[in-house]
Amino acid sequence: MATHEAHSPGSIKLCDHEDKKEGSINLQPVVSIAVGQQEPYTEAQYRKLTRKIDAYLIPIMFFMYGIQQTDKTSISIQALFGMRTDTHLVGQQFQWLTTIFYLTYLIGEFPSTWLLQRYNTGRVLSAYMFGWSACLLCISACxxxxxxxxLRGLQGIFECNVTPGFLLITGSWYRTSEHANRSLFWQSSQSFFSIVCNLALYGIARYVVGHNGTVAAWRCISLFLGSLTMVGTIVCFFIVGTPDEVRWLSVEEKIMAKARVIENQLGDESTSKKWKWDQFWECFRDPQVYFMFLNTFFACVPNGGITTFSSLLYVTFGFDSWQSMLYGLPRYAMGIVAFVAVAFYLRKFQNQRMYVMIISSVLPCVGLLVMSLLPNIPKHKWVKWGMFDMTVIFSLALFLGWSMITSNIAGGTKRTVASSLTLIAYCVGNMIGAQVFTTADAPRYLTGTIVCSACFAAEVVTIALWGAWYVYENKRRDRVAEASGRSKEEEERLGQALGLQDVTDLKNPHFRYTF
Known part of the structure; x- marks a missing residue:
């Protein structure tokens, strides 16, 4: 077993290069000290540690991400059971409840990601989760x-750091080859929780309506979800964090956890806490950041409309309020199967993310277009239902695109800014999506569904160009490396050294993009 008496517990000491002139990097101390720390550990030790990490992190991230998605979209179900009537909503006011959520989500994004970078990630996440669970409980009294x-505005502020926080945690614990499948495992929870919670909400609504309860069904739904979120927040407080923060690893295991991900060339949390303006501005010169932004925007215009109006769309097909809840469940089941299948596929086959993203955008484009063009008559009810269910896989392109932030953007500040910009696109897209479905277009919502189909088509083009840029850039760097005469092993060592000094992917010539 290696000894690490020269270093503080749980940290990897790097050479002090902050005062050096920008662009000059002292490689040798990092190569000899930091990169050398990974040598004593075997793959068997790493596998054992990975199982422990998975056992602690994946379940709570699965739970909290799933409940967050349900909390965010439950307004669609609450609308079926009296919310609009009890709160006297008229015109576009219901749509504005979704728009204000994403507007405040957008406003809160930069401050929340800055807090995640600067302070204890697990504690910041838990504080935000507590705030959003409190908002849900209070909505029941509106x-x-x-x-x-x-309250929806406050909920948007408190939920805005869950996705960037979980992506940051995934990047700090897992190797690049593991980012896509680990992210998909916890992101698949949105479909799982949509099934479980929809059944629970169905039962709550049935009971309240059947027994003429004094508390309206939609209010009971808020109380149930708020309480469930609060329980998850307490668990999250004690478990979630980066390797330096958690208490369930020994000092040696923390060092091993860091050594395991050195090959990512994405840096170490202890070197990426300082805000660096050169990395901030680099984001706006990096083509992949624009591709990430556009991919998210084009995916989230449909997302905003579908999540807000999914239950109402089923009603327009010819189902009643109760049937719309039950017949929406197969769509979520398809989502679970698709997410898990893709997660295992990407675990076995590397650099396939872009192909999966294209397929998961083409099918929803076709499904939504056919659904929108068919008239709302009984003989088309089940065809429209099937076409709408095809759209469930569109979020694969969104989530796999987000995993590129974790895998392909090096530099703590740059990763924070790229994450914020991407989630700004998420907010803007969802706000627009909620508004393109107008009350005047009911019951077919033809304008909204055609706009969403066009966005999926634009997303396919964006993904194709994005993948082409990665291929071009990797080949260009390969040619430079070949001309230098350095071996592949030496290239990897130098890349790891630069990564540990918080050097960005654009400035690290040894970095290669995965896709």
């Missing part, structure tokens, strides 16, 4: 549009 707007 009686008018103003109260709902205030």
């Amino acid at each position: 009686n008018n549009f103003t109260q709902l707007m205030v």
Whole structure:
């Protein structure tokens, strides 16, 4: 077993290069000290540690991401059971409850990601989770549009750091080859929780309506989800964090956890806490950041409309309020199967993410277009239902695109800014998506569904160009490396050394993009 008496517990000491002139990098101390720390550990030790990490992190991330998605979209179900009537919503006010959520989500994004980078990641996440669970509990007491707007706005602020926080945690614990499948495992929870919670909400609504309860069904739904979220927040407080923060690893295991991911060339959390303006500006010169932004935007215009109006769309097909909840479940089941299948596929086959993203955009484009063009008559009810169910896989392109942030953007500040910009696209897309489905277009919502189909088509083009840029850039770097005469092993060592000094992917010539 290696000894590490020269280093503080749980940290990897790097040479001090902050005061050096920008662009000059002292490689030798990092190569000899930091990179050398990974040598004593075997793959068997790493596998054992990975199983422990999975056992602690994946379940709670699965739970909290799933409940967050349900909390965010439950308004669609609440609308079926009296929310609009009890709170006197008229015109586009219901749509504005979704728009204000994403508007405040957008406003809170930069501050929340800055806090995640600067302070204890697990504690910041837990504080935000507590805030959003409190908002859900309070929504149950709302009686008018103003109260709902205030609480939905606060909910957007508190939920805005869950996705960047979980992506940051995934990047700090897992190798690049593991990013896609680990991310998909916890992201697949949105479909799983949509099934479980929809059944629970169905039962709650049935009971309340059947027994003429004094508390409206939609209010009971908020109380149930808020309480469930609060329980998850408490668990998250004690478990979630980066390797330096958690208490369930020994000092030696923390060092091993860091050594395991050195090959990512993405840096170490202890060197990436300082805000670096050169990395901030580099984001706006990096083509992949623009591809990430566009991919997210084009995926989230449909997302905003579908998540807000999914239950109402089933009603337009010819189902009643109760049937719309039950017949929506197969769509979520398809989502679970697709996510898990893709996660295992990407675990076995590397650099296949872009191909999966294209397929998961083409099928929803076709399904939504056919659904929108068919008239709402009984003989087309089940065809429209099937076409709409095809759209469930569109989120694969969104989530796999987000995993590129974890895998392909090096530099702590740059990763924070890229994550924020991508989630700004998420907010803007969802806000637009909620508004393109207008009350005047009911019951077919033809304009909204055609706009969403066009966005999926634009997303396919974006992904193709994005993948082509990665291929071009990797080949260009390969040619430079070949001309230098350095071996592949030496290239990897130098890349790891630069990564540990928080050097970005654009400035690290030994970095290769995965896709």
